[in-house]
Amino acid sequence: MERKQVLVSPEELEKQKHYINILKQRVSDLNLKYHIITYGCQMNVHDSEKLAGMLYEAGYQETDNEHEADLILFNTCCVRENAELRVYGNVGALKSRKQANPNMIIGVCGCMMQQKEVADYIASRFPFVDLIFGTHNLHRFPQLLLQAIDSNNTVVEVLDEQGSIVEHVPTKRAEGVSAWTTIMYGCNNFCSYCIVPYVRGRERSRRPEDILDEIRELGQKGYKEITLLGQNVNSYGKDTGNDYLFHDLLRDIDKLPGIERIRFMTSHPKDLSTGLIEAMADCDKVCEHLHLPIQAGSNRILKAMNRKYTREDYLRLVDRVRTAIPDIALTTDIIVGFPGETEKDFLDTLDIVKQVGYDSAFTFIYSPRTGTPAARLQDQTDSEVKKERLARLIELQNRISKDKNLKLLNSVTEILVEGPSKNNSEMLTGRTRTNKIVNFTGSKDLIGELVQVRIREAKSWSLEGEVVTQDE
Ligand code: SF4
Structure with a gap:
């Protein structure tokens, strides 16, 4: 049965335009500047472009210099502990500036704020923060900002319910040749180490016509390359109950004028369909690059991660992709030191890295995230052992990357x-x-x-x- 997509109503968007206009009246003549600090993935980077778009429409100017900003916004990520700790440190460091300039506005938003205990901690530990909001209500930023300007207390609005899809939010994109387009939000996969499904909600695909209109316009504005974003773009469309899936979308984008190159990320291996491999091979504009996170090379660890494929499945998939697109570059993500990872498990990871021969890899030490199943597992691996494994993995991958690049000499x-x-x-x-x-x-x-x-x-x-x- 066709599922109706939940779009934010035109009335709500009109209301936010109204608040943008009020902000504009207040801000014009004051020459106020904003500075956004973004953590995490490309989806967050693109969300920051939307926050910037709303501020720009309201009359704020962007500054790269945090010290001259009248409004500082932290767009946070909760995928790894390091990024979270940096947010606490950087927000805390603004206390004296806020004391010296009480009119300065400090806001914290993004994935970290979708965790209630974290939003509560920020509000109580850093009472000088003016505004806290989550990912599901990003489009309400103009209204919340106005409230924060007029209030002596921290304005907090974090919605628990599944986010809706918002279209037509003003967006200030980075200048250049490439643009991001989010095609879907959320994730249904619940990999046991990952917090994303809890903070970004279930999969919600944008309507094809909205995506195609946006990309057509980007082509008219001179962008040459589009990167389609989603936590798992391969499952685009499955939530709608229609039979228009990711490969259909790729084929339609391929026909749009102006755009010369199409990229996408990220792809869950279990959802990489034959239809998608065929579309990648057929569409001239789809680039010969696939980011296909393996995460671990041991079947025991892949099962504990709830990845729903084995190393054999993955290797077969790589064969099928390379048969269809022989010159394709493959990149991946790998987690080292998942709870219970033995030396043998780790050797399986090194082995699959050698067998696939990735062009490059993002490698990380496992970081427990409160609220995920993996955070409750016993972790007996010493942190020095994890660091040493990571170093071995990086050394191997660097060698493979260099060898691959050497083969390109004189081409x-x-x-x-x-x-x-x-x-x-x-x-x-x-x-x-x-x-x-x-x-x-x-x-x-x-x-x-x-x-x-x-x-x-x-x-x-x-x-x-x-x-x-x-x-x-
Ligand atoms: S596919 Fe797994 S790792 Fe990726 S966002 Fe979803 S739950 Fe997280």
Whole structure:
């Protein structure tokens, strides 16, 4: 049966526009500046673009310098303990500034705030924070900000209920050639170590027509590359009861003018369907890169993680993907030191890393998250052992990455030029379709263009090259 998607009502959006206008009247002439500090994944980065969009419409200007900001917003992530501790430290550090400038507004939002005990802790430990809100009510930011400006107490609004889908929130995207588009929210998978389903709710897919309209507009604005975002994009559409799934969406986006490259993340291996592999192979604009988190190489640990595939399933999947798209780059996420991980389990992880031969990997030491099943498991592995395993894994992956990059020496590859290189402003930087960073010398006029570059030097994390002229 078709499930009706829960959209935030046009009346609610009108109401928020009204609050933006009130803010605008208050803020105009004051030349107020905002600074947003974002933690965590690309979905959070894109949420920050929406927060920035609402502030920009209200007349605030962005500043990179936190010290000149009149409004500081922390958009938090609760996936790892380190990021949480950094939030506490950075919010705490603002106490004296707030005392010196009581008109400054400090807000904390994002995934961490969806955990009631954390939101309560922030409110009681840092009473100088003006505003606390969660992920499900991000669109209500204008109204909440206005309340915070007018109140002497901390304004707190964290909704427990499943978030709805909000369309048409003003968005201030990063300038450049690439843009993010969230296609779905939430996750149904409940991997035993992961807090996301508890804070982001169940899977909710946006309507295809809304996504296609947004991407068409991004193409008209000059963006060349789109990255489709979701905790598990492979299950796009399954919550709607319709038979329009992720591969249908990819095929439709592929037909849109303007956009030259399509990327997506993240993909749960258990939901990578034959239809999706075929669409990736057929669609010219879909890049030859797949981020496919394995998390662990031991079947015992994969089961404890509730990942719902075995290492054999995963290896078969990799074979099918490589048969359909031979030049595809594969990247992954790996957790080291999950509770109960033995040396043998870890050797299984090293083994699968060698067998697959990833182009790169994000590697982490397991971080227990309160409220998840894994946090209740007994963890007997010494932290020094975990660090030593991580170092071995990184050393292996770096070697594989470098070997893969060395194979590209002297080849010519298409680069989408993003801008000046971060480490050397004399050079330009861009990415291959396989998502490898390439630095090269060239005229700034090339920014935003697709160019052919010959690879001249290979490192573990990047490549260097030179533009191929037409006479070559
Ligand atoms: S698929 Fe697993 S790891 Fe990814 S967001 Fe969902 S629960 Fe978390």
